[in-house]
Amino acid sequence: MNIYVLYLTGFKFSLIRLNFSPREIIEDILFLDYDLFIENKGSLKYYNYDSQLHHGNIRIYYGAKESSYMLVMSGQALEFYRDMVLDPNSLSERQFLNNLYYNYNQFSVRRIDIAIDDFNETPYFTPNQLLKICQKKTLYIWKKSTYYNTYGDETIGQTLYLRKPNDDERLRIYDKRLERAEKLGISKRYIENWIRTELELRKEKAHYFIQEWLHSEIDLLNFTKGYLKEKVRFYSDSHFSKPLRSWEKFLGHSKPVSIIISKQKTELEQKLEWFTYKGSGAILKAYKFLYDNNLLHEYEKSNYLALNKMEYPPDLASGLIERAILFKREDLIPTIKRKISKGEINYGKKMLFTK
Numbered sequence: 001m002n003i004y005v006l007y008l009t010g011f012k013f014s015l016i017r018l019n020f021s022p023r024e025i026i027e028d029i030l031f032l033d034y035d036l037f038i039e040n041k042g043s044l045k046y047y048n049y050d051s052q053l054h055h056g057n058i059r060i061y062y063g064a065k066e067s068s069y070m071l072v073m074s075g076q077a078l079e080f081y082r083d084m085v086l087d088p089n090s091l092s093e094r095q096f097l098n099n100l101y102y103n104y105n106q107f108s109v110r111r112i113d114i115a116i117d118d119f120n121e122t123p124y125f126t127p128n129q130l131l132k133i134c135q136k137k138t139l140y141i142w143k144k145s146t147y148y149n150t151y152g153d154e155t156i157g158q159t160l161y162l163r164k165p166n167d168d169e170r171l172r173i174y175d176k177r178l179e180r181a182e183k184l185g186i187s188k189r190y191i192e193n194w195i196r197t198e199l200e201l202r203k204e205k206a207h208y209f210i211q212e213w214l215h216s217e218i219d220l221l222n223f224t225k226g227y228l229k230e231k232v233r234f235y236s237d238s239h240f241s242k243p244l245r246s247w248e249k250f251l252g253h254s255k256p257v258s259i260i261i262s263k264q265k266t267e268l269e270q271k272l273e274w275f276t277y278k279g280s281g282a283i284l285k286a287y288k289f290l291y292d293n294n295l296l297h298e299y300e301k302s303n304y305l306a307l308n309k310m311e312y313p314p315d316l317a318s319g320l321i322e323r324a325i326l327f328k329r330e331d332l333i334p335t336i337k338r339k340i341s342k343g344e345i346n347y348g349k350k351m352l353f354t355k
Helices: 022-029 075-089 093-103 127-135 176-184 203-215 220-231 245-251 267-277 281-292 298-309 314-326 330-338
Strands: 003-016 038-041 051-055 058-062 068-073 107-118 140-142 148-153 157-162 169-175 195-202 232-234 344-347 350-353
Touching (some): 068 075, 075 093, 107 203, 127 148, 127 157, 127 169, 169 176, 176 195, 195 203, 267 314, 281 298
Antiparallel strands (some): 003 107, 051 058, 107 195, 148 157, 157 169
């Protein structure tokens, strides 16, 4: 059997701008020379980035309207990075990612793509074979979802998609051999059989998948198979009693992997934590000490007293209202609203307007 994993075929991760600069990302995290990167305009779907630094296919997006940097590596970029940085320094992607998780708190993985490639003369399955299973609605299930879609056909190359495009986890199964033959303009007989099963994870699912993998002693191939074994089921009968043999053989003896995603902190909780540990909490404490001991100039006293008259920006007021409701103190909502700076709060389905 000749099954190979291409490790990570691409990923994105976000770095909070508070603690980083582009030079630090390039030199201290990527171990590359800052002068190799070219600055240019650049945008990224779903984000407000307007600029980028790029070296080959390694790209760092940023912009005044975003509070973070986004590092994006395609499959080609990762291959280049392995050859130019990791391998010469006897490092693996696992060690590279370990460095991020243990040394940089203000970062999160936003997307990963992991491919399992089947080069067998007779593959475990083809996209069309699994498509026929999916078409029988009672034979395929991803937790509670039976959604699937396809692109292309067996002539130009067929791709089977499991889960919807906007889901945070999705699987693509396609004939990489036909894709490459069409791209290179040659007959498929010149390329070995190649069926690719590619897992795409986004947002928290991507972040916690990598985190759990790093905490385990399992190689990425078997960890990914274990994740699929836990999530995706194909059956040979409508009673869900006979697992599809080809899918079971493909996943082999991997142990099921379950990823538990911790409850995410609210925006207000993040702001309070930032203020305490990364922001101006110490300065405010020092300010109060100076005021209490009459060590301020008159204009500084006026500024200090003005703090009590400050209004809340709408997004912060929205967080305060949510907190008041959580603690069953709805009586405080009018007080919060009176101190909101001009604007509006989008709170659930209601719009709370300030005067």
